[in-house]
Structure formats: C-alpha cells, structure tokens
Amino acid sequence: MSHEQIDAYLAQREDDLIALVQDMVAINSQIPPHGDEREIVKFLQETLTRLGLADELTVIGPSEDRPSLIARIRGTGGGKNLMLNGHIDTKPIGEAREQWRTEPLEATTINGTMFGLGTTDMKAAVAAMIYAAYALKETGTPLSGDLVIGMIADEEAGAQLGAKFVAPHVTGVDAILIGEPSGWDHDWQGIHLVSRGVCGFRIIVHGTQMHSSLSDRMPSVNASLKLADLMTRIGAELDVPFTPHPLGQVGPTLNAGVMISGGTFFGVVPGRAEFACDLRTVPGQTKDEVAVGIEAWLDACRAADPELQVEYSFEPGLDWVPWSELDAEHPLVTATQAASKDVLGEAPPLGVFPGGTDAPWYSQIGIPTLPSFGPGVLTCAHGPNEFVSVESIHQAARMYARIAADFCR
Incomplete structure (x- = not known):
C-alpha cells in the first residue's frame, strides 16, 4: 500500500481526527486530586472498539482508579513489533486559570491553532497514533509485526503509577516511540533520542x-x-x-x-x-x-x-526519574527519519528532549525507546493557553502511519 493511499485516507478523516482530540481535551484527566484517568480510558476503549482496533485491549494499573490502556493490533507474523506511546494525564490547570483566553477543558481552534489543556502534552499525539493505526487497517496496509498503542497514566506526576508500573508488563515489543512534543519554537524541531x-x-x-x-x-x-x-x-x-x-x-x-x-x-x-x-x-x-x-x-x-x-x-516518587537514550543507528530512528523527510520535506536533526518522559521505564528493562517525536511545542505546556497546530496533528498521523508500516513490515 502506497503512502499516497494512506495520506488520501487520512485526508478523508481529518475532521474525525480533530474531533477525537477535542473529545479527549473535554475529559478531565488532570493528575489527582484535580482529576484522574478513569473516564478517558473508558472513552478510548469505546473509541478503539468502534474503529475496529480492539484486537487486544488491556486495562492495567496498580488500582482501578489509576488505569492505563494498551491496545495491540496483530500483524501477520514474522515482523518487528512497535509500540506508539503517549500519556493521557495532564498537569493541573493550577493558579494560571484566569490567564487562559479560552476554556481549558474545551478545545478551541482559532486560525489553525487548537487551544486547550493537554492539546500539545499530549492528547493530540495519542489521537494521531490512533488514526495512524486506523488508516493502516482501513487501507489494508500489511504489517508483519504487531502495532501496539500505549495510553499511559500518571506521567505528569512521575510515572510511578503509570509507565513505571506498566513497563514490566509490556511484552513482545521491539521498540517504542513516544509522541511527546518535539518542538520548542516551532513544530518538529528534533527527533529526540535522549530525554533528561x-x-x-x-x-x-x-x-x-x-x-x-x-x-x-x-x-x-x-x-x-x-x-x-x-x-x-x-x-x-x-x-x-x-x-x-x-x-x-x-x-x-x-x-x-x-x-x-x-x-x-x-x-x-x-x-x-x-x-x-x-x-x-x-x-x-x-x-x-x-x-x-x-x-x-x-x-x-x-x-x-x-x-x-x-x-x-x-521527593518521594520524583527522587530519581532516570534519563534515557536511544542509539542513533537503531532501525526506529531510521524509520522516523524517513517518514519525517517524506512528510515534512526534511528530517529534523537528532537531539535531546529538555524534559523527562516515560522512556526510561521502558529502556531500563531493555526496550529501545525514542523519547520524543510528536506534534506541538513544549514551550506552551504546563501553563496557560496550551496549544497545538492543527496541521501538526495531521502531519503526526501521516508520519506515525509511515513509521509503523516501515518498522513492522
């Protein structure tokens, strides 16, 4: 299946992808005590089932009120298995509530920019991952390996109840790509092989x-x-x-x-x-x-x-969230560079993500993990008027589909 056919299918579903981001932003998944992940996990279960992406859906967490969701779309066999990973919690709105120009829990698009809590960090990336998988399925793109989507809790509070808990239960995955926003001045500034x-x-x-x-x-x-x-x-x-x-x-x-x-x-x-x-x-x-x-x-x-x-x-729980690093020669890096060059015209340079991510919890147990390649800019995260460009959401879906098709072929 050609990239043009995948792009054409995603073009037909652009409104659906944006609607998914809007629905996710409307769900309060701020870290406790401001919110939690239960409602958004239930919503994503229903969404993946509706899209036919529920070959295997697993809800996992240390307790019922701190769930993460893992979806596995089975390949035909014999290929490498890729996990696209994103966290579904957000930082609290906090004391900057009055500085928001729009309603934080309502995705508002103005001149091609979507504002809302979690838009860039990182509900847009999770939605793009889902629609990338959907496009691959609907276009009949053959995958030998499995495509896994990890929708993970508690990243914003240190990952003790999220990726750190989930990682030992992740089996049959050869590499992981995390969709943290990879820009700071503008979209797609780097393919980040390191997270601090x-x-x-x-x-x-x-x-x-x-x-x-x-x-x-x-x-x-x-x-x-x-x-x-x-x-x-x-x-x-x-x-x-x-x-x-x-x-x-x-x-x-x-x-x-x-x-x-x-x-x-x-x-x-x-x-x-x-x-x-x-x-x-x-x-x-x-x-x-x-x-x-x-x-x-x-x-x-x-x-x-x-x-x-x-x-x-x-600080308990944040005393030591490890750094993570991926070899620049890893096949996932090659696939990401090829996909980004195809969609963006030029592959972003390899770099270091300024913040921490869920990457170390996976890399420490031996799963090579790319810490950050996703839509949006980190600059606006954790503060008022968080935003993501609509164009970058569509670009993310196209690139994630290419990366999966390449890596899992």
Whole structure:
C-alpha cells in the first residue's frame, strides 16, 4: 500500500481526527486530586472498539482508579513489533486559570491553532497514533509485526503509577516511540533520542519559632530569611558533575523554588521553611552524585553561617526519574527519519528532549525507546493557553502511519 493511499485516507478523516482530540481535551484527566484517568480510558476503549482496533485491549494499573490502556493490533507474523506511546494525564490547570483566553477543558481552534489543556502534552499525539493505526487497517496496509498503542497514566506526576508500573508488563515489543512534543519554537524541531531525567529534592531550614514582637530583644533565627539566602545561591553554587551530551552539548538544569512554604502566621517568627528544587539530569549522572553535591554545598553553607540549621530530602516518587537514550543507528530512528523527510520535506536533526518522559521505564528493562517525536511545542505546556497546530496533528498521523508500516513490515 502506497503512502499516497494512506495520506488520501487520512485526508478523508481529518475532521474525525480533530474531533477525537477535542473529545479527549473535554475529559478531565488532570493528575489527582484535580482529576484522574478513569473516564478517558473508558472513552478510548469505546473509541478503539468502534474503529475496529480492539484486537487486544488491556486495562492495567496498580488500582482501578489509576488505569492505563494498551491496545495491540496483530500483524501477520514474522515482523518487528512497535509500540506508539503517549500519556493521557495532564498537569493541573493550577493558579494560571484566569490567564487562559479560552476554556481549558474545551478545545478551541482559532486560525489553525487548537487551544486547550493537554492539546500539545499530549492528547493530540495519542489521537494521531490512533488514526495512524486506523488508516493502516482501513487501507489494508500489511504489517508483519504487531502495532501496539500505549495510553499511559500518571506521567505528569512521575510515572510511578503509570509507565513505571506498566513497563514490566509490556511484552513482545521491539521498540517504542513516544509522541511527546518535539518542538520548542516551532513544530518538529528534533527527533529526540535522549530525554533528561528528573531529580526532585527539598531544602529544609529550621529557625526559632517565637513571638515576633520579641525579635529585637531576644536572639532568634528567621527560617524564611535563611531559606531566601540559600534559594538565591544554590543555582550558582551547587556542583554536580556531568558530561555535556554530544547531541547539542546539553547539560543539566536546576530550577530552585518551584515550590516554597514556611512560617505559621502573623506574630510568629518562622521556625521552619523549605523550598523544592527541580533538577533535570543528563546521561551519566547518578542520584548518589547529586546527593554528594547537595551535602557538600550544605556543609559549606553551615560552615559559613553557624546559625544555619538546614537539611535536605529527596521527593518521594520524583527522587530519581532516570534519563534515557536511544542509539542513533537503531532501525526506529531510521524509520522516523524517513517518514519525517517524506512528510515534512526534511528530517529534523537528532537531539535531546529538555524534559523527562516515560522512556526510561521502558529502556531500563531493555526496550529501545525514542523519547520524543510528536506534534506541538513544549514551550506552551504546563501553563496557560496550551496549544497545538492543527496541521501538526495531521502531519503526526501521516508520519506515525509511515513509521509503523516501515518498522513492522
């Protein structure tokens, strides 16, 4: 079956593909306690059944209220099996609700751009994967290997109840492509062979909780002031060794103060304060090295300030989301380059995805995984007015169909 026939079929179904994205955005799958994945998994089960893509549908999760969905479309046999993977949860709307120009849980298209929570991260990619599989089936494109679609929970909260749980149960898969948005300034800026890891930790400062009116008469330590000093210094002073990655000489990033808390109320000198740090790691780094770096920095801070009482703790569930890396010579990379050159006119360069993905949970158990190749730009994710271009959704479906046809042939 020619690419032209697949494209022609997808062209006939363009409105249906966009409608699927709209339906998915309308379902609240924000991470708990703001929402959960149960309704969207039920909806996707019904959709895949309606489209005839329910050869094998498996709902899997650590509990009924945190489900993921795996669909397997059987090939004729003898070929390699490919999994197209996307997460179906979203970050919370959060404190930026009033900055949205459209309703977050309603996909609104303006001049070829669709706005809505989860459009770029990453419900559009999941919809494109489904319609790529549908086009292959309806055009009779022969696949020797199986095509698997993974619709995974809990990615936005660290994947402990999603891909980390699901990965050991994924069998008979030779490679995985994750549809995370692969642009930052514009669509399709890279075929990302690396995803950075995530290391979350907190710096906790202790002070003297007491009546604030006495702070000029009795010795006291204001934990919040001590914290402010540390928070402004950690970015420049924390030394964690790394080797820049050859794909762009990328290193780690540290964001201090992604969350802050401290103090009791007016009239009270703060006796405790803490700030959270988000460290994005690169291949080669280890949690032990990060711990050594933090401890060395805090020791130096204590030596310089005898009043300072400070400790740190890694964040449960986000203490170490590993980095992931795929060999540039892997057949999935070759298939992705060929598909993107055919559809986009030129294959995007190989690169490093700035964030973390579900990739390490699969690659750590031996399944080669491409961490990011999907529609949209990461720039607008996790904030107000998230968007994806309609054109990139259709391009994604065409490329995913080609990649599957090539890899599973």
